[in-house]
Amino acid sequence: MDKFKKIDVEQLNIVDENGTVRLKLFNNQNIPPAIIDGEDILPGHRQSDPIAGMMFYNTEGDETGGLIYGSKKDEDGNYTTSGSLTFDQYKQDQVVQMEHNEENGKKNYGFSIYDRPNTNLREDIIKDKEIRDSKKSENEKIQELNKLWEGNVRRAFMGKNGDGDVIVQLSDSKGEPRIRMVVDQYDTPRMEFLDGEGNVLYKLPPEE
Template sequence: MISSRQFFAIYSGAVTLAFAGVVLLGARRPAQNTSFDQITVHRINVVEPDGTTRMVLSNNAEFPGAYYLGKEYPRTDRDATGMLFNDEEGTENGGLIFGGKKDKNGVTHSWGHLSFDEYQRDQTMVLESNSDGASRNTYYALNDDDRPYSLTPQFSAEWQRVKAMPPGPARVAASQAWHTKYPGGIVNRGYFGRGRDKSVTLSLKDQQGRERLVASVGPDGAPRIDFLDASGKVIRSISSDTK
């Protein structure tokens, strides 16, 4: 006859073997795919197996701040809905945001922005559209970011403090001090878009951001090509009247 001590020993061993079997079978079981007809969420985080956030799809209320090396930092100046893209290291490197509303005066506003960033730098390619009432601007731009440093959380926080200041001499002084501390920045190298005056322009610039060639069609439909020197002076023009 089995004693109570032997019974509990056998019982414990059987439970242990059963648990190990469940764990091993579960570990070998392939990942399950689930299909939905509809899903309603506030935010979706796409992460790597190690937990690194690679993409966020979110509403305005849950939209993240800025990611830097796998950690999220607050951005009080970010008011967006859309997607945020991160690189393999968990640092922001682009996004797609959009929105639209009517203000208290009945004026309509809408915007859309798609951008891709350089490694730990700011945006290098931008497709953007903005409208305020009857005024509309749509453009595509290629940029260079010549900052000799990364866009760290400290960099962002200091700029947010400047932007949050009320207009006036103190804000101007703070902005100048910030730009002195962080020299360089985005240099627009190429621009193609519709201006608020309803003209369409292609602008090509040198490495210093100086406009050197401008091809445009004015709001009256007249085409024109201007060549400029380094000081911005037009040195040659070609228009429909040029012979």
């Protein structure tokens, strides 16, 4: 058996005994497409992003999440950097994500969980294009698109925002925040209960 102490490659595919790719390691010149049912469901997606990382695939060869990271800096010294680790629902988008985003010192990072419908994302994207290309009115298109993508919402987030606030936020099935716990940049804690319209129903400490 060959043994290597060091290998320099631009892309590495880990396959199972049937030849199905189960893991890809890649640089920013070899970013893999988003594959479901053997098809690239989002042509051009990620291809120009300054990222490297790894992608995970199930036994059917569908993408099921991955780790991506990267950064860019312009001639004036402005920079952005980011990283994301995701795990996807079967034939859908991510349901768990840990991410970090920074732009010129302003940082957002945390952990999120999502709801996804029990549908095939590839088929949903096809339906989305059919609706957008139809001759229906803009209002009808919006209604149908909202119905199509219903159920794709973030349900919980724990992290820190660009203002320096540490947040735990729980949302309802429509993605509307309903409970929010915060320790702000001044170390002042608060807890809020909200209705579906974003109005605060109850707050701790209560307003004087």
